[in-house]
Amino acid sequence: MSTSDATAAPTETTGNTGNTGTTEVTGTADVTAATAATAATGTTAATPPPAPGGTKGTRRIAAVVVGLAAAITLLLCAFGLPSAHGGPHHAPLGVSGPRQAVAGVRERLPQEQWDVKTYANAHALTEAIHDRDVVGGLALGADGVDVYTASAGGQQISTAISGLGTGLADQRHVKATTHEVVGFGADDPHGTGLGALALPLMFGGILPVLILALVAPGAATLRARLGGVIAFALVAAAGVTAVLHFATGTIDGEYARTWLGLAFGMLALGLPFLGLQSLFGQRGFLGLAVAMMFLGNPLSGLATGPYWLPDGWSTLGRLLPMGAAGSLLRADAFFDGTGAGAPLAVLGTWSAAGLAMVLVALRRAGRGEEARVGG
Template sequence: MAASHDGGPTPWQRLPIIAVGVSLLVGVVLLAFSWPAVTADPKDLPIGVVASAEQLEQIATAIDEESEGAVELTEYDDRATAVTAIESREVYGAIVLPAAQGDAPEVLTASAASPVVAQMLQGIAQQQQAQIDTQIRATVEQNLAAMQQAFAETMRAAVEAAVTAVQNGQAPPAPGGAEAAPVTIPTVTVQVTDVVALADTDPRGAGLTAAMFPMVIGGMIGGIVLALAVAGGARRVVGVLIYAPVAGLVLAGILQGMYGALQGSYLLNAAAIALAIAAISGTITGLAGLWGRAGVAVAAVFMLLLANPISAATVPVEFVVAPWGAIGQWLPPGAAGTLLRDLSYFPGADMTFPWLVLGVWALAGLVLTVLDLPGRRRPVAEPNVALSAV
């Protein structure tokens, strides 16, 4: 029979409270992980455009009507500038409209930045292709109608000439005249170019997305174990400083060496993961030093149920309900996800912000871990005399 802390069975009146409490906890966990995906609604998604003033006005009007504020266009002078902006993660893609009539437009995507946005841009390319095909069909039909009209006029003139010749006792003139020009059907195909594509080892980006959860869990496990199993702030700090680099090397080795989910420099990826783990585990040990076991619980719940869901690891930041997407980038999971994606696919992007965010969280956590604040020490409870006698 299950016993309570006082040695007797659990009182019956506590069972409904425990059951309801656990049910509510499960509901909170479900909300935390499903809310960002269910409420995903893109706002001000940065997309580049290369077009003339007249074209820009037309496409801006069309996109505003269709997207309802989901897309924010950024104008660029030429295709090369738009490509640079994509590689620097300033925009997720770009639409390049031709300067000369008859040339094909081009849609630039970056599946490594977001497969979801790349698919959306491919949909725009299909819409453009449908519009072009409609215009081509209309032009061909106009040309056919004009050719038929010209042929009818030529035949009427020939008949009139023949009748006049017969009436005058002359031989009808031989048919002649200029040959009708053939009707040509132009071919204009909208090009779609993936400027920054996902690696062949991770064609859907699933590995890069899946890398986030073990990194967060790894940071939490390290922080919880060090907080509960190691006594002394300085010793906990040393534990974090040993654990984080080793865990970073191990996780990067699995994710990059075995699965191919990460690209670029192995050591840089390992350093990013190590710093993220230090930021998460350091926060847990820091709050544990301030509030004891309650601090461990608060830090773990904060990282797992708040920071991780709004990290925008699976969708672009603009898809998370504002302002939570932006807030998530100031927390360790969000900064780590952005940093790993940049290190793997966007070496030209400015990575100062995510490095600083992770560094500040790690440093603050370790400082709180080792800092001797007034009232931090709590008296150790005296052992139970009866138990000690036994």
């Protein structure tokens, strides 16, 4: 009997059985046919298809790798380029003294670095520093050069002004004397605590929105999460202010004013995060988080002051919540509120925009609930 006859016989015998029998016989016939074809040709009858989505998955992995590498490069540029190009950029500098000496200083200093302003005497110069009209100054006299600095307005700028005064004194073979007009606290004369504030300030806006969304997700809890973000800003700012006052000694100013300013800064970050998250989900939240990480943090000027950054970057930094919060903190803690108007306006704009987005999301959620009840 041939192989085909032997295979056909069971088919005829079980042809009148149920579905199960038919399936088993058909499967046996397929296997037998495939085996015969393999024996005849020496190759398999069919090649298994590739795993579904294999090429697409590889492309996605490649895109992620390239994207992450680009992100790391941009992160280095965001943090490294402002530092590499750091220096005085049109910083207002006060100078007093004999007219000829003042004219000589004006001609010597690069105009792209220093904006020289003339004052009648040293007293007028120090008043201008308190009023934040200048970042520091030089009082030129016959027997020496008096250098007036405000480290609380920017440590690097103050160091540069001290260097200018020392250089002028050496040229004239006289003595240079430095006077600190507005400085940090005695326990932190270099303002280390203020420079370390950038990350706590940024995460003070990110973390409450992120964690509260995990603990109480959904549109139904949005109103409660809004209250949580506001409460967190007040409580966290109180703790941060306490550290700057009592632990590091960076700030000697009024506690309540500093606390409320920091709380406003955290709120100006938290409300936009919450608004974008409520309207666009995690994509909106992550988009703003990346922008704050790449732009808000390195351009905030918390460690350097605004005049140490290139002009365009400095302006952009002060229009972002972190830069505005840093400017408000300097004004409240060291200059009795002088110069607080602009950062308050920026923080108010960001807070209002974030709150508006939250209110829109609440309204949408209310309409959805009414539609479900009506249906």
